[in-house]
Amino acid sequence: MKDLNYDDLDVGYDVPAVPGMDEADIATPALILDLDALERNVKKMGEFAKSAGMRHRSHGKMHKSVDVQKLQQELGGACGVCCQKVSEAEVFARGGITDILVSNQVTQPRKIARLANLPNLGARTICCVDDLDNVSDLSKGAVEAGTQIECLVEIDCGAGRCGVTTTEKVVELARAIDAAEGLKFAGLQAYQGAMQHLDSYDERKAKTQIAIDMVTEAVAALKDEGLTCDIVGGGGTGSYYFESASGVFNELQCGSYAFMDADYGRILDEDGNRIDDGEWENALFILTSVMSHAKADKAIVDAGLKAQSVDSGLPTIYGRDDVEYVKCSDEHGVVMDPEGVLKINDKLRLVPGHCDPTCNVHDWYVGVRGGKVETLWPVSARGKAY
Amino acid sequence: MKDLNYDDLDVGYDVPAVPGMDEADIATPALILDLDALERNVKKMGEFAKSAGMRHRSHGKMHKSVDVQKLQQELGGACGVCCQKVSEAEVFARGGITDILVSNQVTQPRKIARLANLPNLGARTICCVDDLDNVSDLSKGAVEAGTQIECLVEIDCGAGRCGVTTTEKVVELARAIDAAEGLKFAGLQAYQGAMQHLDSYDERKAKTQIAIDMVTEAVAALKDEGLTCDIVGGGGTGSYYFESASGVFNELQCGSYAFMDADYGRILDEDGNRIDDGEWENALFILTSVMSHAKADKAIVDAGLKAQSVDSGLPTIYGRDDVEYVKCSDEHGVVMDPEGVLKINDKLRLVPGHCDPTCNVHDWYVGVRGGKVETLWPVSARGKAY
Numbered sequence: 001m002k003d004l005n006y007d008d009l010d011v012g013y014d015v016p017a018v019p020g021m022d023e024a025d026i027a028t029p030a031l032i033l034d035l036d037a038l039e040r041n042v043k044k045m046g047e048f049a050k051s052a053g054m055r056h057r058s059h060g061k062m063h064k065s066v067d068v069q070k071l072q073q074e075l076g077g078a079c080g081v082c083c084q085k086v087s088e089a090e091v092f093a094r095g096g097i098t099d100i101l102v103s104n105q106v107t108q109p110r111k112i113a114r115l116a117n118l119p120n121l122g123a124r125t126i127c128c129v130d131d132l133d134n135v136s137d138l139s140k141g142a143v144e145a146g147t148q149i150e151c152l153v154e155i156d157c158g159a160g161r162c163g164v165t166t167t168e169k170v171v172e173l174a175r176a177i178d179a180a181e182g183l184k185f186a187g188l189q190a191y192q193g194a195m196q197h198l199d200s201y202d203e204r205k206a207k208t209q210i211a212i213d214m215v216t217e218a219v220a221a222l223k224d225e226g227l228t229c230d231i232v233g234g235g236g237t238g239s240y241y242f243e244s245a246s247g248v249f250n251e252l253q254c255g256s257y258a259f260m261d262a263d264y265g266r267i268l269d270e271d272g273n274r275i276d277d278g279e280w281e282n283a284l285f286i287l288t289s290v291m292s293h294a295k296a297d298k299a300i301v302d303a304g305l306k307a308q309s310v311d312s313g314l315p316t317i318y319g320r321d322d323v324e325y326v327k328c329s330d331e332h333g334v335v336m337d338p339e340g341v342l343k344i345n346d347k348l349r350l351v352p353g354h355c356d357p358t359c360n361v362h363d364w365y366v367g368v369r370g371g372k373v374e375t376l377w378p379v380s381a382r383g384k385a386y
Numbered sequence: 387m388k389d390l391n392y393d394d395l396d397v398g399y400d401v402p403a404v405p406g407m408d409e410a411d412i413a414t415p416a417l418i419l420d421l422d423a424l425e426r427n428v429k430k431m432g433e434f435a436k437s438a439g440m441r442h443r444s445h446g447k448m449h450k451s452v453d454v455q456k457l458q459q460e461l462g463g464a465c466g467v468c469c470q471k472v473s474e475a476e477v478f479a480r481g482g483i484t485d486i487l488v489s490n491q492v493t494q495p496r497k498i499a500r501l502a503n504l505p506n507l508g509a510r511t512i513c514c515v516d517d518l519d520n521v522s523d524l525s526k527g528a529v530e531a532g533t534q535i536e537c538l539v540e541i542d543c544g545a546g547r548c549g550v551t552t553t554e555k556v557v558e559l560a561r562a563i564d565a566a567e568g569l570k571f572a573g574l575q576a577y578q579g580a581m582q583h584l585d586s587y588d589e590r591k592a593k594t595q596i597a598i599d600m601v602t603e604a605v606a607a608l609k610d611e612g613l614t615c616d617i618v619g620g621g622g623t624g625s626y627y628f629e630s631a632s633g634v635f636n637e638l639q640c641g642s643y644a645f646m647d648a649d650y651g652r653i654l655d656e657d658g659n660r661i662d663d664g665e666w667e668n669a670l671f672i673l674t675s676v677m678s679h680a681k682a683d684k685a686i687v688d689a690g691l692k693a694q695s696v697d698s699g700l701p702t703i704y705g706r707d708d709v710e711y712v713k714c715s716d717e718h719g720v721v722m723d724p725e726g727v728l729k730i731n732d733k734l735r736l737v738p739g740h741c742d743p744t745c746n747v748h749d750w751y752v753g754v755r756g757g758k759v760e761t762l763w764p765v766s767a768r769g770k771a772y
Contacts, residue, residue: 012496013473016772027496027772061716084717087399104717105677105686107730110398110413130680131730161686161718162678169680193715291491292548294516294555300491300547305743307771310697311714328697329579330447330742331470331490331771332547344493344517356716357691361747363769383749383768385693385717386402386413 004376017366021373024347028289029303031362032349033259033377035369037283038068039075041258044280045240046076049252052244055079057101057233059255060088062356064381065365066095072258073097080124082233082253086111087384093121095380101126101233103189103253105154105162107134109141116145116182126231128154128189130164135176135183142182150186151177152231155218157211159193170218174227187229190215191253196238197263197312201270208242216248237280238267259284261355263312285318285349286358287366288333290342299323299342301333303350309357315350325350390762403752407759410733414675415689417748418735419645419763421755423669424454425461427644430666431626432462435638438630441465443487443619445641446474448742450767451751452481458644459483466510468619468639472497473770479507481766487512487619489575489639491540491548493520495527502531502568512617514540514575516550521562521569528568536572537563538617541604543597545579556604560613573615576601577639582624583649583698587656594628602634623666624653645670647741649698671704671735672744673752674719676728685709685728687719689736695743701736711736 006018016030026032049056058072060081069092072078080099081092089100100123106115116138118125129135129151142149153173156163164170170188177185195207211234219229233251235243240257243249256264257280265276276282288303305328308315315325315333322341327334333350335342342348352358359365360382367375392404402416412418435442444458446467455478458464466485467478475486486509492501501524504511515521515537528535539559542549550556556574563571581593597620605615619637621629626643629635642650643666651662662668674689691714694701701711701719708727713720719736721728728734738744745751746768753761 010500012500012772013476013770025496027494029771090399107677108413108675110411114396114398130678134730156680159715160684160713161715161720162680164680289494291493292516294542294548294550298546302772305695305697305740306746309691309695311691327546329545329547334547344520354691357747360692361743361769361771383747384399385415385747386398386688 015376016364017373017376019373019375023368023371023373026287026366026373028287028347029307030287030366031359031364032285032287032366032368034283034285035367035374037281038258041280041283042072042076045254045257046078050077054244054249055251057082057251057253058258059253060092060381062255063259063359064088064379064384065377066092066097066380067377068258069097083381085384085386086114087386088381089118090114091381091384093118093123098122099124102128103191103233104128105130105134107137109137112137112141113145116141116147116149119147120145124150126150126152126186128152128162129173129177130154130162132173132176135173135180139180139182148182148184150184152187152189152233153177154189155214157190157192157214158195158207159191161193167218167221171221171225174222175225178227185227187231187233188215188218190232190234191236192234192239193236196236197267198238199267201268204238205242208239212242212246212248219248237264256355259355262316262351262353265351282318282351284352284355286315286352288348288350290344290346293342293344296340297336297338299335299337301335301348302331303333304329304331306330306361308352308361309354311357312354315352318349318351320348401762402750403759403762405759405761409754409757409759412673412752412759414673414733415693416673416752417745417750418671418673418752418754420669420671421753421760423667424644425457427666427669428458428462431640431643432464436463440630440635441637443468443637443639444644445639446478446767448641448745449644450474450745450765450770451763452478452483452766453763454644455483469767471770471772472500473772474767475504476500477767477770479504479509484508485510488514489577489619490514491516491520493523495523498523498527499531502527502533502535505533506531510536512536512538512572514538514548515559515563516540516548518559518562521559521566525566525568534568534570536570538573538575538619539563540575541600543576543578543600544581544593545577547579553604553607557607557611560608561611564613571613573617573619574601574604576618576620577622578620578625579622582622583653584624585653587654590624591628594625598628598632598634605634623650642741645741648702648737648739651737668704668737670738670741672701672738674734674736676730676732679728679730682726683722683724685721685723687721687734688717689719690715690717692716692747694738694747695740697743698740701738704735704737706734
């Protein structure tokens, strides 16, 4: 945020920190990014994608940040962004991102009109489809706006959410898109969200193979119809190497690799090692402070349910095995401190259970390097859910 | 927001709706407030408190809204606000609320300085204390700001978070506050957060009695020291009638009663009825839309983990027993629809599992009455966690 005048801001009210400040002075709870770790993760994924001959369309639903996305494109070679909501797409388009996939269905009339306006903001605009009537609605929206929407047919390859489940349906939708004014058939969306967090590498491989088989069959059937897939997209932090080796996918959609979280950290690689122990580094933390220690063996910290999402479990405390975060209420976390080593105002780095919905409750990323605050990045699309 | 020019706003990007719009046209997911139900809840609690001879300091940590707080004061006779963070207190003070309790510890130097400045914004300022060093720090802050901070000694009466656990410690802290320049001893904070959600009325009664006994003993011991408690505060939506009948508490701190949620709704009153079946009405909903129905028995809706907190369970679907919200991911909810009654773009009202952290992910309350949008209220202190 080069245009932000930090002199006008109240630390703790407007922003949790300002550049130049010691990490120890950040107002907590705050999201901090270890910029060195983040840059290494981003670079590593970029190098992997390049060596595998894949495009990487980094998932902006995770970080909701124009600044992080630009880092992924500039340092990691990402080809563009995925996101899940039209309002997120608008933030990325207004922030200068020019290749945007809403990897989701857009069905409400007002949202279709807004999606169809995105090319007017300078962005290539792609969305997913799993319903024939929706094809007509999107076509009308694009024609009215005088723009083009590219459409991927979404295959439900195991996540159990949106998407069709048969090749017949894929072909039917692709033909409808191809025939519709204002639309362009652009390929397939096949993200297996449900298996990304399975601990076992072999289980994830087996589930991804089902997806690969479905997609291979669909691509072949489309080819028989004369329909080419510019994009065959999918893959996440727990599976990207499988899609990359498939010979049929050409775009990865990894998000969490850049920040990591406790739930992803636990999954195992091919050699049985946790993926946060070598493959990816924890770059995202919730910085929290001890605010009460009235009981000898228990510290109360200032990061509770409003500083994170606990849907995938409680946070872990980074770099410490002498204290443990065991409970959470709206504004408090209970940290067991059996030896009584913590004092009021001591700070801890928490690794959130689930990065995506945790980032979504914060307004700012505080970028730190070498114990100093280097930058502040807004969580630009925070709250953009509609 | 009388000063908001709705003509300048993009529905779906800046705001989920504008006044005058049909409820069916609200961009989803969005938080909606049934204004009739909200007003009835607020009025009812006000009448209860008045008849019980209690003050009600409504808990703003739940709604984080200056507008809701003003309704609670004007229609419900609330004497002021509780909140949990200095940054929330600043929002309420700047919004014109003049009696503010931060029902929590304030320990970091910068936060103490900001707390001590609140009286300069026109607000009576009260906070909680459970540590002797913190008394000195607060005193220094008040002296530096040239203001007065009132302090409540916090008793941990069962929540297991902040607060001291013996009368001896209560008296020690109260004497230190009384002797400290810039501070005023104002009484006791004794909120038993842990039992509010127990289903059984008798279990809640028994747990509250422990709190009442601790507080009664402490008030008597303080009286022996010549220290009077202006405020003896506590009580929540699951217990306010116990504190009100105690003869020792004089301020209630209920929050959730105004909106209700699925977790509170399940608890039972004295007669074994759910409290959302007569005692309080559901006034808060997440309005969500069906966005995919590619599987015959399953609808996918647009409210997932970023539109709510699921720490206390999944949302329920209001007024429907033919469909059930069974699963949640970042941007999707899975609704079982065995009869296939739902269609794409149909809307459902979800009752969130836990209102407080759910409100904290939204920017706006859409106030509806009779099927029309009547008003928009900002979630003024959303994200004010530090």
